[in-house]
Amino acid sequence: MEILKLKNLSFSYPERDDEVLQQISFDVKKGEFLVLGGPSGCGKSTLIKLVKHDIAPAGRRKGGIIFNGKRIEDLPAEELAGEIGMVFQDPDNQIVMEEVLQELAFGLENLGYSTDYIRKRVAEMVQFFGLENLLARKTHELSGGQKQLVNLASVLLLNPKLLLLDEPTSQLDPVAAKEFITMVKRINEEFGVTILMVEHRLEELTAVADRMMLLNGGQIAYDGSPREVFFNVWDRRDEIFSAYVPSIPSLSLHLNENPEVKEIPLSVKEGRMWLSGINGFSAEQQPLPEAVNVRKVLSCDSVCFRYERKGENVLSDLNIDIYSNEIFAIVGGNGSGKSTMLKTMAGLINPQRGTIRFKNQKLKKIPKQEFHLSVAYLPQNPKLFFLHDTLEEEWSRAIERTNDENGNEKMNRITEMLGISHLAEHHPYDLSGGELQKAALACLLVSDPEVLLIDEPTKGMDPLSKQKFGELLTDLHFDGHTIVMVTHDIEFAAEYATRCMMLFNGQVASVSDPRSFFAGNTFYTTSINRLVRGSNLQEVITVKEALASWRVQASIQV
């Protein structure tokens, strides 16, 4: 029995000819957990907003959406608000009220339920979510993960039959994301709520999703169980979507000569079983590239920082040297001080104790403008970078700052290289996240900075953009820029960094090249590394490395 039916759904935005969605038809069964993926701009967000009719974007729609046997536009407003719930991407933007309790009650109050009913529902839900301790808190004091759980709870209070989620974990750290997904799974299993979730991070979802659908260019590219989808992507040698296949299934598909759909491992546990069934890999350790001509560019010497005079140290006695020609990744849990560390290195906040040196010169002695031009900082949210109406104006201001006569040519070359020169006339806010990031990067690159400090560059990025961004970093690195980045994304760090550091409690917990760094970690490591740990195979941390250093000699024993 299907709860949602899409029939030849097409959509185009006003004043635009191209269709964001083209003739999409599919059914969603009651109680199904469906994950919707695809590169940005593929129409997935538009699709779920059309299903949530009350916030449907303006534009031309063709085709029908049937919810529970009724056309979506015939549904009374109360029913629509109650029966289809929606959780959005940004944890902050969805919150309306100052206190958690008010926020939870907001939807029920809107629908005019009696005070008794509201109180009963809220009490139930708070217990289910274990939110008792948060009830009296101010919403702005919560962590991102807590905010998103409150958002989920407040939507669930309306008793929806269909829950729509628009990249709900893209702004969360991996631990909070996992917690959120677990909660969604419980809602699906214990209440039978149908789930339609748009998400990029498929790795965590493979185990919980019943069905996966990948969209491209407004059309359905793949549809089926996670295993079927991964198999078909591999089978068609699809370049766009190969980045969407998580590393464990990807590895097994690459190594098996005749893979079978039902044998594709999804988790570490299944992966280990699969690995133990095969033998005969001969391993050959790839030598690490040798460092040539390195010098110290940026160093922290006993740096201490705290935000409030009486507060706790965020960075305490931090010592680290960054060398030229590195892609240096700083990883660590939430609140470990990663972003603070990057800001102190960028000279944007001043440590209370300790010194930061740039090429052996104390930061305090270098003129600020000059320093910011040689040690450039790319913020996590590139929107904050833009003041003017068009990219062109922003770029010309960036050129002015460098006092470079050839600035214009340089900027042209850079925007050409980044593939954003055609966007010069656009308003920064009309761009996608990836384009905006590149536009900000262009402003930084024009001064030819020696060091690029990058804060969480892959947050909310789809796998393909992530891969492209990683390649861009490698290119910049090759051009002689030293890159320091802060990231939650272990897989990304393992793949592209040349050295990794773990920050814990404001101090360096460990630092080394990615292979020995992750091989030394038990939990904080890539899934491929967790997969091979304890097997008799050569330890590796990424699919690429595994494929390069293992050679399959014998066939697979079934």
Added chain:
Amino acid sequence: MLMSFLHPFYLIAAVLLLISLTLLQGLVEQLRNRAKSFFFLTLFIVAVNPLVNHRGTHILFYFRENPVTLEALMNGFLMALSLLAILILFISYNFVLTPGRFLYLFSKILPQTALLAMLTLRFVPLLIRRLDEIKIVQKSKGMTITEGRVKDRAKNGVSLVQILLTWSLEEALQTADSMKSRGYGVTKRSSYERYTFTKNDIISIVLLLVLFAGCLIGLFNGYGNLTLYPDLESTSMGGAEWSVFVLFLLYIGFPLLVEGREQFRWRYLN
């Protein structure tokens, strides 16, 4: 009340009662922090009044050929006490009536305005945090508000706010969607809170009304208000005046009694 009973005894008593109330509520710190500014403000009023106001018959002395009268001095003194009482009352008021409670009261009478205020209140800390982030990012572009000419700093300051404006209005579209998707505007809103009075509340309100009416009657009969002009009235009080004074004390001291009873019970009956 505090602004109408312009009589030194009434006002001194009111100030003392209100100070005890703030102390009982544990607001020593707040009182101490403001003590200095309160002191200068009252001093200012006491000093300014006789300088600009020359009415009255009891001339104390001449200041720059202008008479300084006892009446004007008394007037300044009364005004200062009245302001002091109100400012102290507001310390206690801000403690008791938190923004949440304030808007809760509001939302019964003006629901839409209260919702607007709540939304605004929810945005403020978010915007302060965003402004901090913007400040740091823009600093890397050389935009600063801590050094340079005042004109440039003012310009940079508003530029930061401009980024905040554009960014936040863009983000807030999602807030509007989130409201709509949870049924905002579908029907008349109900409330999680119960607006009911307990028996105690009703008794308290009736008592306060009676006291208030008593004070008012006293006021209209010329009690509790020192006549200053043309001739300063004596501050001494007669029999009927005393009863009005007691009513006034009970009225101003009511919250003190309630708070005191609570604390007594907590301490000795628990």
Added chain:
Amino acid sequence: MARSSIYSGLIVTGMLGLLIFSIIYFPEHYLMISFLFIGLTLIPFLLRFEMRKITGKELVLLAMLSAVAAVSRVPFAAFPSIQPTTFVIIVSALVLGAESGFMIGAMAALVSNLFLGQGPWTPWQMYSWGLIGFLAGILRNTWFMKHLWGKALFGLITGFAFGWIMNLWFIIGFLGEITFSSVFAYYATSFYFDLAHAVSNVFFILVFSSGWIKILQRFKRKYGLLAT
């Protein structure tokens, strides 16, 4: 919209006349009367706002602008007399009209006082900022406000007027005698503060108003409020 704005304007002026009248005839109860006055002028605006059916989007837009106006003081913490709150209110009113302008001004005042602690000045601040927003909205289509110099002049006048109204509650309440010299003496002491406020208004309007108006118009369209 236009007619109701004129009515509201008439009510406000009428109330102002009533205030002056009653201060002359009942000099002992200035403060009572002035509070009554503030209350009676705020209430019609708030009631009108209550009667209108307001979409979530409009509500969010008003709240966000009020919050921006309130928070805009933060970068200027070092200079108490320079703050762009008045500027933000004027520009918002120029784009969104008199009633929204009033609500944004009043809300900005209410909310910043909820954070900083309320006092007897709260309603006066709500009134002054609300009135500035209201007037800017009423005058937005006049030839005068179409020119940059007109807006700057408006900023100059309202900068002073704001300080004067804010002085009023203090004078009426606590200086007792309202004589020309007492009022003059008090206003002289606040002159430099008011001047700084007025000059900074002019400066912000000259430098930023056209850019801000463009930004707000873009969002007015995005929030689907073109009809008003």
